Amino acid sequence: MRSHISTARALRRPILINTLPSFYSNLIQALTPDYPRQDATSHTTAAAAHGGERARMTNFGAEQLIHEYQLFREALGEVCDTHGLALSPADWTIIDRSINTAIREAVREFTSIHEDLRHKMAAALSHDMRTPLAVIANGAQLIGVADDLAQAKRLGEKIAANAARLEAMVGEVLDALTTHRGERLPLQLSRFDMRELILLVQREFADRYPAALEMVAIGVEGWWCRDTMRRALENLVANAMKYGDGGPIRIELSTSHGNILLTVHNTGNPLSAEQRGRIFDYLRRERQVPGQAGWGIGLPFVKRAAESHGGSVAVDSAAQTGTTFLIDVPVDCRPYVDDGGRAGGWEAPAAPPALEVAALHRLLE
Template identity: 55%
Template structure:
């Protein structure tokens, strides 16, 4: 899986890049063994969840070792690292220490497997790898912390609103008992206090489970088995009347997802690609890696600034690039659909490569949705 679309005047890959790309699966397999052995909480994670967006990061890392490649670091023009941290916050029992430990082991896996394969990395190449992994760690931890902070804010806001009613009953009941002269009435009020206290406890338990175990902003799913090419063709037909050509590329992939929700998400991405592109072809592409489906939509045109990557997924946000109808909830919905499937939405945008939005989800989402 690579986030850089196959377009743009990229230089021919250097020998070091070709060899490292060929080594990716070996590096990932070695890293998974180390992670399951050494990272607390990683042992029982399913392979698609453990792999996450690291194959994409690895591909970009290998490409930056080609002289003249338009990215100085693997983290430039994409948010794969922050999405890695986001998935770890939503879907694993990790703390920040485990996220950092994963990247440390990932670096070790690269060096160890390169040595086994006889790949000699010079000082400049090692420095580029080190800089990219250090930057990826910071971006992942920043997103990890932001999601947990968001959980705390949502929990506090919900508590302050939904808990007021039983709390008011408890307070007023206690005041009535303090004034009561009739034991029967006091007992009746006491039962109301007990019932509302139990209700309050149940509400808190439900909220804690919903916000800290199953994640935030989850879309209800009804997974079914189908070939992703069917969904891609269905979406392509929806846009057949557009003047912009919609092309389909990639391999057939049989999996378990929610057809209707994934269709809506893909339609949103294609609609944005048509709206904000330069009128050239929009490409929908499917691929698989380590038990995960990557479903991408690519267009050419003005790139999205890197400092806007996270903002464009915010609820009710809309880029003021051209006048457009809508309420700006499309990308927020796409993000929720991807996360509800146990995955992420990644954006990769530059003037050289164009813009790619990539839905990265497990091939079988049922273990992550309870479906």
């Protein structure tokens, strides 16, 4: 990519690689007989997450986004030829369909980020601000006809209270808008072990969840905002409790290419393709559970938390495999936070790793 796409040359390695290893793994699953995945993009939002992160954190255009998927296919073909891996025409049909679909989903998310902004603004302003504005206008009119100073003072206090309420609403609206504009949460970075944070959240929910809250996590020390990552994980666990079928909830932590992969998995009814596409929308409430209120803020916060750390979030949901939310952020997010929302420069690795082909070897065997 650095040889063929000029805008990729200044990217740090985790941002450059992004979600393509997950796409590669999904492709292996799609090529595996009897595995419940038709292609690398079925029941997952990884491609959309890739396109969204390219829009937020790089200077890529849609053309460069398409080009990198084309380079992915070319590299796959060259490696297969080099190692004598004879994939069948049916396999290449799956590969081509996966890449073509991933391109469409990535470009769709890439272009939609800016389009959503004006719609959210109009809806929030018209709905939330009418009441305090009406109170302020009515109070001002009553002051004009007030008989005494005490009455005018009471009306003035009422106007001041609703003005403060309106100011708070403006802050909330701006906060919601920055979610879609790519701006970041204010993060207080510190070095800690993510596994210890997961243990803390596991203990927090253990008494409230009768089924098992499982954890498979390695110790990973890195630089993140502890409070933000805790809130994000709590939202995912609470979401799994609310919408799962009461079975075990599994939290996993691993590393890949300088990033941590933090997942929360539950069993139960899967999300539909339409729901997967909109699950992270602000104020979107899916599959309402009777007696459990929801405001459609939790998952958008998770998305914003991941993006503010220089990463992304995706969901993978199918009847056979359950629902998994994946947070993918750098182990050390300081460079991505300090660069003010864009991926900064990169340091070339001493020895670039070769493309792994062991999985394809096992598949063909």
